[in-house]
Amino acid sequence: MLDARVITALEEIVGLEQVTTQKADRICYSYDATQQSFLPDVVVHPANAQEISKVMLLANAEKVPVFPRGAGSGFTGGSLPTRGGIVLVTTRLDRILRIDGDNLVAEVEPGVVTEQFQQAAEKAGLFYPPDPASLKFSTLGGNVAECAGGPRCVKYGVTKDYILGLEVVTPQGDIIRTGGETMKGVVGYDLTKLMCGSEGTLGIITRIVIKLLPLPEAKKTMLVLFDSIDGAAQAVSEITRAKIIPTTLEFMDATTIDCVRKATGLDLPETAKAVLIIEVDGEQGMIERQAQRILEVVRPLGVVETRVADTAAESEEIWKVRRLVSPSLRKVNPDKFNEDICVPRSKVPEMIRRVEAIAEKYAIPIVNFGHAGDGNIHVNIMVDKKQPGIEEKAEAAIEEIFAATLELGGTMSGEHGVGITKAPYIPMELDPAAVAYMKAIKRTLDPNNVLNPGKIFLEDEKTFHRAS
Amino acid sequence: MSKQKKLADYKEEIEQCVKCGACQAHCPVFAENKKESVVARGKVALAHALLEQEVELDERMIADMSQCLLCGSCFDKCPNLVPTDEIIAAARREITEKHGLTTFGKGLTTVLKHPRLMSALAKSGKAFSWLLFKQVPEKSGLHLRFPAPFVSQDRTIPAIAAKPFRERHPEFIPGDRDKPTVAFFTGCMVNHMYPQIGEAVLKSLRFLGMNVLIPHEQGCCGLPAVSAGDGATVEELAERNRQAFSRREPDVILTACASCNVGMGKHFKELGPEFEKLGSRVKDINVFLVEQGLVEKLAALPKKEPSERVTYHDPCHLRTQKITREPRALLQASPGVRYIEMEGADRCCGLGGTFSVYHYDTSKKIGARKAPGIAESKADLVASACPGCMMQLQDTINHAGLEQRVIHVLELVARDLETD
Ligand SMILES: Cc1cc2nc3c(=O)[nH]c(=O)nc-3n(C[C@H](O)[C@H](O)[C@H](O)COP(=O)(O)OP(=O)(O)OC[C@H]3O[C@@H](n4cnc5c(N)ncnc54)[C@H](O)[C@@H]3O)c2cc1C
Ligand code: SF4
Ligand code: SF4
Numbered sequence: 030m031l032d033a034r035v036i037t038a039l040e041e042i043v044g045l046e047q048v049t050t051q052k053a054d055r056i057c058y059s060y061d062a063t064q065q066s067f068l069p070d071v072v073v074h075p076a077n078a079q080e081i082s083k084v085m086l087l088a089n090a091e092k093v094p095v096f097p098r099g100a101g102s103g104f105t106g107g108s109l110p111t112r113g114g115i116v117l118v119t120t121r122l123d124r125i126l127r128i129d130g131d132n133l134v135a136e137v138e139p140g141v142v143t144e145q146f147q148q149a150a151e152k153a154g155l156f157y158p159p160d161p162a163s164l165k166f167s168t169l170g171g172n173v174a175e176c177a178g179g180p181r182c183v184k185y186g187v188t189k190d191y192i193l194g195l196e197v198v199t200p201q202g203d204i205i206r207t208g209g210e211t212m213k214g215v216v217g218y219d220l221t222k223l224m225c226g227s228e229g230t231l232g233i234i235t236r237i238v239i240k241l242l243p244l245p246e247a248k249k250t251m252l253v254l255f256d257s258i259d260g261a262a263q264a265v266s267e268i269t270r271a272k273i274i275p276t277t278l279e280f281m282d283a284t285t286i287d288c289v290r291k292a293t294g295l296d297l298p299e300t301a302k303a304v305l306i307i308e309v310d311g312e313q314g315m316i317e318r319q320a321q322r323i324l325e326v327v328r329p330l331g332v333v334e335t336r337v338a339d340t341a342a343e344s345e346e347i348w349k350v351r352r353l354v355s356p357s358l359r360k361v362n363p364d365k366f367n368e369d370i371c372v373p374r375s376k377v378p379e380m381i382r383r384v385e386a387i388a389e390k391y392a393i394p395i396v397n398f399g400h401a402g403d404g405n406i407h408v409n410i411m412v413d414k415k416q417p418g419i420e421e422k423a424e425a426a427i428e429e430i431f432a433a434t435l436e437l438g439g440t441m442s443g444e445h446g447v448g449i450t451k452a453p454y455i456p457m458e459l460d461p462a463a464v465a466y467m468k469a470i471k472r473t474l475d476p477n478n479v480l481n482p483g484k485i486f487l488e489d490e491k492t493f494h495r496a497s
Numbered sequence: 498m499s500k501q502k503k504l505a506d507y508k509e510e511i512e513q514c515v516k517c518g519a520c521q522a523h524c525p526v527f528a529e530n531k532k533e534s535v536v537a538r539g540k541v542a543l544a545h546a547l548l549e550q551e552v553e554l555d556e557r558m559i560a561d562m563s564q565c566l567l568c569g570s571c572f573d574k575c576p577n578l579v580p581t582d583e584i585i586a587a588a589r590r591e592i593t594e595k596h597g598l599t600t601f602g603k604g605l606t607t608v609l610k611h612p613r614l615m616s617a618l619a620k621s622g623k624a625f626s627w628l629l630f631k632q633v634p635e636k637s638g639l640h641l642r643f644p645a646p647f648v649s650q651d652r653t654i655p656a657i658a659a660k661p662f663r664e665r666h667p668e669f670i671p672g673d674r675d676k677p678t679v680a681f682f683t684g685c686m687v688n689h690m691y692p693q694i695g696e697a698v699l700k701s702l703r704f705l706g707m708n709v710l711i712p713h714e715q716g717c718c719g720l721p722a723v724s725a726g727d728g729a730t731v732e733e734l735a736e737r738n739r740q741a742f743s744r745r746e747p748d749v750i751l752t753a754c755a756s757c758n759v760g761m762g763k764h765f766k767e768l769g770p771e772f773e774k775l776g777s778r779v780k781d782i783n784v785f786l787v788e789q790g791l792v793e794k795l796a797a798l799p800k801k802e803p804s805e806r807v808t809y810h811d812p813c814h815l816r817t818q819k820i821t822r823e824p825r826a827l828l829q830a831s832p833g834v835r836y837i838e839m840e841g842a843d844r845c846c847g848l849g850g851t852f853s854v855y856h857y858d859t860s861k862k863i864g865a866r867k868a869p870g871i872a873e874s875k876a877d878l879v880a881s882a883c884p885g886c887m888m889q890l891q892d893t894i895n896h897a898g899l900e901q902r903v904i905h906v907l908e909l910v911a912r913d914l915e916t917d
Contacts (some may be wrong), residue, residue, distance in 0.1 A: 051558050056546050064516045074532075099535070102518040120531040142520070165522035356576050393849035 031070040035091050039073055042083045047074040047121075057117045058206065061101040061108050063450055069096065074101035074138075075116050078196060078204050078235035082116060085202035085233070088479045096481055097229040099140065099171030102163045105448030106366060107175065109227045111483050115444075119170050122235060128153050132211055134193065135239045139170025146239075151229035156244040158185035161444065170234050171420075175295045176226035183402030187444075189225035196236035197224060200475035207460050210238060228446050229481040231474055233279070248276065248310035249320045250344040253327055254301035259280055260331035260376045261303035265401050268307070269328040275320050278402030278415040279306040279351055282381055285398045292357035299334045303492055305401060306351055310345075338413070354398055361394050362411035370434040371443030373405040383433040391426045393419075405443035428493055431457055452487045500768045504587045505548060511575045511584060514541045520571040520581070525845040525863045526564050526852075535564040537581035538572035544584050547591075554595055556696040562588045564856065566849025566863075567724055568813035569759075575788040589726025606841050648720070655690045655888060662688045662695035668713050669745075670699070673706035680710040680747035682738075684757035685717050686884035694884060697911035698753050698782055704914040705789050712741040718760030719751075724850030735765040737774045750775070753782045753907055755812035755883035756850070781815060783882055783906060791910070793831035798913055803835035807909065808876040809841045810867070810890055812883035824882050824906045832913045839874035841867060864893035872899055880906045 031050075040048045043218035049055075050071045060066040070093075073395065075081045088095045088393075094114035101108055110116050120456055122138035125146060129135065137146055143164040150157045160179035161167055173195070182459055194208030197220075197236055206212060208221035224232060255261040261280055268275060271449045281304040282306070290297050305327075309319045324335060358365060370398035372380045384406075388395035399406040410426055412419045431454050441458055442451055455464065472478075499695060520537035521527055522907055527536040532533065533541065546552045565585045572580050662683055687695045707913050716737040722730040727787070738761065742750055752758040758781050766776030783875055784793075806827055821843075829836045847853060847863030871879055879901050881887050891903045 051557055053543055053546075053550050053561060054532075055553065056542055057539040060516050060542065062515070062517050100518055100521055101516075102521075125917075142522070163518070166518050166520075309707055359577065 031221055032091070033265060035093060036071060036218050038087050038091075039071060039084065043073050043075045043080050043088065044271045045302065046159060047076070048072070049381060056103065058098065058101070058118065059110065061098075061103045061106060062297075063106045063109070063448070065102060065106055065109060065449070067109050067111050068113065069116040070113045072118060074121050081117065081198045081203045081233050081235060082204050083140045084115070085200060085480070087200055088115065089477050091203055092477055092479065094479050095233075095480050097170075097233050098175070099165075099168030100142070100166050101176060101403050102167045103171065103448060104369075104445040105442070107446055107481070107484055108171075109405060109449065110274045122170075124235070125149050125179055126342070128155065128241075130155060132210070133241045134241075135241055137169055138238050139173070139234045139237060141169050142395065143167050144168055147292060150241055154244050155241040157239060157241055158190065159191060159390040169237055169239075172225060173225055173234055173237060173289055174229050175444070177260055178403075178405070178412075180279055180308075180400055182400060183278050183404070184274045189222060191240045192221055192225055192237060193240050193486065194238035195234050197226055197232035199232050199235055200477075200480035204235070205232075207323060208238065211336060212240070222252070226446065228448060228484055230484050232480070233476060245310040245312075247313045247316060248344070249310055249316045250338040250347045251307045251320060251323065252347045252350065253305045253307065253324075254298065254333040254335070255303040255305065256331040256333050257301055258381050259301040259307050259378045261401065262375070263330050264305060264327040265377075267330070268323055271322055271326050273309065273323060275307050275323070275402065276310045276326070277306065277308045278314075278400065279398070280377075280401035281351070281354065281398040282396070284394065284396045285354055288357045288396055289321055289350065289353050290361040293353050293447055295353065297350075302474065304350070306347060341435060351398075354396075358396055358409055358411060361396065362413045364414040366410040366412070367426060368408040368410070368427060369399070369405060369443050370430065370439055370441055371403065371405045371444050372409055372434055372437045372439030374401065376437040376439065377401060377404055377406065380404075380406060380437055380439070383437075383461045384430060387426050387429050390421050390429075393423060393426055395426070401444075403443070408478045428454070428457075431493075432451045449487075452485060454493050455486060457493050499707060500732060500881070501582075501590060501768065502587055504544060504584070504591050507544070507580070507584050508589055510549060510580055511541055511545050511548065514538060514545075514575075514579045515577055516616075517576065523574045524846060525566060525568065525570065526859060528866070529859050529862045530564075531703045537575070537579065539578060540565065540585060540640050541581055543571045546587055552571070553593060559592055560594075562592065563852070566813070566847070566852045568845050568849060570813055570845060573817040583863075586723050586726070587726075590728040591726075593726040593728065598724075612669050653816065655891075657689055657872075658692045660692075661818060662692035663711055663713055663715075665692070666699070666711055667773045668711055670709040670711070672703060672708040676706040676708060677749075678708040678710055678745060678747045679785070680712065680742055680745075680750045681712065682718070682742075682750050682752050682757060682761055684752065684754040684884070686888070687753060691887070691905065693885045694905045694907060697905065697907040698751070698775050700911040700914055700916055701782075701786060701791065701907060702751075703916045704794075705786075705791065710745055710747050712744070715741040718754075718757035719764055720760035720849050721758045723760065723764050723895075726850070732766065732768060735772055735775070738765065739772060742775055742778075749777070749780045750778045751780055751782045751785055753812035753882070753905065754885070755781070757777055758818075761816045781820055781823070781882070783815075783827055786910070789824055789833045792826050792830045795832070795910065797828070797915075798832050801832040801913070802863040804833050805835065805877045806837055806875060807834045807878045807880050808839040808871070808874045809842060809848065809875060809906070810857055810881040810886055812881060812886045813845050814838075815882055816843055827906055827910050828880055831909050834909055835877055837869040837874050837880075840871035840874065844870070846886045846889040846893070847888060848885045850885075853889065859895070860889070861896065864889055865897065867893055868899065869898035871901060872897070876901060878906055878909070880909060882906050 054072050055068050058072045059068050096110040096114045096116050098108035098116050098118050121138040123140040126136040130385050147157050158181050160181045161177040172188045176189050196206050250289045283302040309316045394411045395410040410423050524536045533539040569582045589823050663813045716734045717732045719734040762779035765772045847860040853860035887903045894901050
């Protein structure tokens with residue numbers, strides 16, 4: 030329990046109403062989408078950078094840990110108060126400060142919900158491409174802190190590609206600005222990029238300067254069913270070879286198709302062993318030509334069926350197939366471990382085969398789908414946690430999956446970050462010298478280790494190492 | 498023994514929540530206050546903590562459980578189909594049982610500590626025809642919706658009809674011999690506040706030649722009691738309606754109020770197999786009229802120059818049952834109507850049974866989010882299919898300084914129908 034003095038000090042900083050130590054609130058801020066739960070001592074809802082700065086000064090003076098939290102939709106536990114202390118919620122910093130069409134720049138506070146910003150930009154004829162599947166509820170601050178990405182990554186990149194500058198409260202309570210307003214800028218270290226994906230361990234983001242694009246005129250969606258995963262992978266290469274970069278290239282493997290068919294009765298032929306959802310965007314005439322060309326180049330690759338959407342409603346029907354995946358998975362088994370590995374895209378079929386072999390070895394159903402265009406595969410290990418010993422088995426399978434991913438030149442997280450769930454595996458992917466370099470940055474900036482401690486790097490607990 | 502499910506009976510559903518947070522995008526209360534304890538995920542976590550006895554059903558918990566419109570939007574969009582609305586309703590029943598209070602609301606009076614609202618309430622009565630209100634039977638949901646000292650004088654409430662709808666008509670109104678007999682469940686608001694909706698329903702049914710049964714001893718749909726956590730009243734009302742609608746065995750029981758449709762069609766059904774027959778016959782009037790081909794019949798009526806721009810608000814209690822197409826189809830086919838879709842048509846109006854009474858400020862804020870869509874649509878009339886929504890929307894429109902009148906879909910549909 031925290032000293033009453035600390036609570037009073039917090040109340041003085043952010044106001045009585047915005048500090049709570051009631052059990053009910055502590056429970057409500059104890060979890061995120063990992064479903065793990067750690068009770069904080071106190072929850073604070075600051076309104077601005079100045080208040081956050083004062084909270085950090087207090088935290089350093091009192092040696093109390095602070096855990097920044099946006100919408101708590103993280104998949105790796107980045108916002109979890111693993112050591113009690115203070116949960117600092119950013120949802121009150123929710124203003125869109127400006128959208129500047131002349132310079133294609135916007136400035137927002139971190140608590141703004143991703144989709145709400147996207148819609149505001151679109152109203153002005155502008156476009157903010159990063160599209161994590163959680164965009165209806167995740168915050169932009171959380172997106173920057175995790176460097177979130179989505180299907181549109183193939184063509185448009187991920188969150189960090191749209192961040193020009195930040196205002197950050199440092200772990201020791203200074204308020205600094207990184208980057209700027211301009212498309213170019215090389216003065217000093219690129220702290221903006223360092224903050225992107227730092228998972229709230231190096232500073233609390235309080236303002237975000239965002240780069241925008243003009244809104245594409247139209248888009249066109251296609252669904253192509255293949256008789257093999259190799260056909261689908263080959264299609265991805267052929268499409269790029271035809272000099273087309275689609276907006277999205279989503280794939281589903283045979284187990285996924287099976288799952289969706291069984292759970293929803295959706296009409297997907299038995300012969301289909303892989304699905305690609307392909308979308309192109311841009312000027313109307315151009316996307317029509319691109320769609321034609323794509324259908325031409327994939328045709329020899331074992332196509333079972335193609336569906337092309339001509340209207341928004343038809344496009345919606347196609348995306349429905351993709352959206353039905355997650356709910357359908359529950360029919361396989363009630364619980365899942367969701368990993369988001371990423372391999373060079375030519376290695377996708379090889380990776381799927383490896384995962385299938387691992388699934389067979391451990392007799393656990395594993396369902397794969399994801400972003401074929403950038404090699405980001407969502408590997409869903411479906412288990413029933415009530416079965417004794419199953420978690421250990423799943424963990425062993427995950428370790429093998431990560432080992433295979435790294436062997437193929439990939440990374441164990443394309444989108445979701447490290448947090449606590451992937452921390453034990455860090456030494457499998459990173460050199461000891463690289464880890465030491467990162468830890469040195471953390472130690473220097475946060476000497477009292479008060480800002481989101483215990484995330485990304487584990488100090489004491491069990492870790493996995495690279496097979497030599 | 499209560500027939501209704503206890504909180505503990507929802508253990509499995511509660512554990513289905515995977516904490517993804519998706520409900521944050523759909524909960525109207527969360528949109529206003531952004532505190533985790535009001536969103537479905539937080540409420541489910543609290544319900545879980547209650548079951549695990551990590552927290553007690555204290556005043557704080559009562560306040561948290563009161564922060565819900567029972568709109569079902571979270572359930573509708575939840576990837577794991579966690580029925581948060583039902584879980585909250587069960588928690589409220591637990592509260593009324595434990596605290597031995599006549600209504601959930603009374604429990605709230607001790608915790609709300611809302612001086613501004615309280616003083617406004619004390620002076621209330623001005624906007625409300627209390628004298629006539631006394632004539633409304635005690636078991637009517639209207640008393641739960643508008644418990645005397647709580648109604649803000651700030652709020653627009655329709656007048657109480659001097660003569661309730663059901664008293665104006667005989668129990669049975671014969672139609673064509675070869676046509677089925679359908680029953681009309683009016684609900685309290687149509688009966689006492691919006692009798693014109695009842696007349697429109699009747700006119701439409703008679704236009705189709707239906708034999709119409711309006712059992713006089715029918716009661717309230719029970720939804721306000723569900724919202725108030727008053728389990729005993731829910732059961733009593735279910736029994737009363739079961740009897741009222743079992744006499745002539747009508748094929749369908751029609752509702753013109755989205756909330757009544759849920760109360761009669763869903764909540765009563767959960768009370769046991771003997772209520773199955775009552776609940777499963779309940780049908781929304783829009784759906785029924787579309788099935789009966791009224792859209793085509795309206796389209797065949799003499800054309801009129803569209804005189805009014807009309808938009809439509811989706812009541813949560815129809816939207817979450819996927820009834821969105823039918824009311825629009827009827828409006829689009831109605832002569833004289835120029836239909837326009839507004840932005841945010843599917844946004845909650847913010848009424849939510851007892852919610853708007855105890856949290857009028859939040860309720861008003863939720864409602865206010867509808868105003869820009871209504872204004873931009875440049876509609877003359879805002880149509881809906883739920884008297885509750887209608888009351889709240891009119892309040893929102895008045896507070897926003899807009900001019901639109903709110904009207905029931907059926908009023909527009911029936912306007913040009915010829916009956917003898
Ligand atoms: C159903 C679902 C689908 C998802 N799909 C995707 C997807 O497609 N792509 C993807 O990349 N992710 C996805 N995610 C993961 C998650 O939504 C993202 O990581 C998102 O960016 C987290 O945002 P949040 O606001 O919820 O942050 P939180 O979960 O609250 O926090 C995440 C991390 O950011 C830190 N943080 C939050 N705000 C700040 C701040 N202002 N300053 C500094 N640090 C901060 C926290 O400390 C924590 O480490 C998904 C999650 C769910 C539940
Ligand atoms: S209630 Fe449903 S939508 Fe909300 S967090 Fe739980 S599982 Fe997700
Ligand atoms: S029923 Fe409505 S108000 Fe209640 S938690 Fe769900 S979305 Fe929120």
